[in-house]
Amino acid sequence: MRRFLIAFLQLMVVAAFIRWSVYVFAVDTSAGGFFTENSLGIAFGISFFALIFALSFLGSLYPTNLAKYWKDGKVGVGEVQTYEHRGLKNGVRNYRIAMQVEGEDGAVFDGILSVPVGKRRLPALHQGQILPVVYRAKKPKQLYVPHGPLKERAQLFYDFYCLRTGRVDQLTLNAGYYGLPGRAVIAQEMSDGLVFPGKERLHLDLSVFTPDGHQFPSTATVLVDAYQKDVLHQARYLEVKYLPEALEKVAVRIPKAPKVG
CATH class of the missing domain: 2.40.50 (OB fold (Dihydrolipoamide Acetyltransferase, E2P))
Structure with missing residues (x-):
């Protein structure tokens, strides 16, 4: 919520800059002609700063690493139950994978992982496959591929799970x-x-x-x-x-x- 509030304030600043630019341009042209050197310089400068703010606004809406905003991020291991092809995303097949998840806190629940699967990895996707996953405590049914600060923790729990279930030995x-x-x-x-x-x-x-x-x-x-x-x-x-x-x-x-x- 705070991220969107900051984005809204940034958008308001951009709008104010543009409105001021139009006002200055109108006053300057009425005083000195249709296009003056001063009006063009001011308009260019204001437009440049408006662009910087606009890019900052878009960046706040679409952060590159969502995991760093998670204060309730958890890790687990998901076992594939079913999967279905849901169309292409950026030229790669996107799959909706239904999983049974064991969380790091011992909770067992069902969740959905939506993820692109390339041709190279597609043959390895099958029922019973286990994968490390991450999720938010308030929305555990929505699963994600481990990323950001949770990636290492997810791998450690995955290794612990494999050791406990006999998939790997300690040596x-x-x-x-x-x-x-x-x-x-x-x-x-x-x-x-x-x-x-x-x-x-x-x-x-x-x-x-x-x-x-x-x-x-x-x-x-x-x-x-x-x-x-x-x-x-x-x-x-x-x-x-x-x-x-x-x-x-x-x-x-x-x-x-x-x-x-």
Whole structure:
């Protein structure tokens, strides 16, 4: 509310500048002719400041980071229940995703996430997929992609949720946060089958290569959907992180999907 009040006051200032410009121009031209040097200079100067105020007005209406205005922002993890295509937005398909959300305070509720999904990410959208989300306490059913000050908090809660539900183990999580970068190739793969909706657990035996030329055997456990599994198999190598004091397990970064179209 305060933001719109400030915007309204700025608009009033712009209107006052324009009205004063018209008045000065009229007085000056009546005294010295149709266009005088003085009247043009004054009109240009006032128009310039009016433009600055107008841009400030628009910026206050459309802030670049809405999250910094949230005093009741919360984070959670949403599980996709259903989704539907709702047309194009800036050339990208926009989807309305119905989710069941677990908030950081333990509350469980249903919410809606409206978000553009590009061709590269579209195959990964499926029922049962979990995503970090943010929302306002007074409007919990309207979900947003984590952004601004809430982004890091949302990722931390997402990792905690995955750890608690058995989607990741502590050693893998530690390697992901604190590990050193390396590359790996898959030597062997074993599957536990579908352990979560749409997700298969794979156990990978890896040969890991460090930036300084060393090599060591290790393992990794990853959860992938059918599309991610296919991308994993197509990759020439995997980006990993490892802890020098715990080389038996590494964190694997699932490769990005190739561009489509």
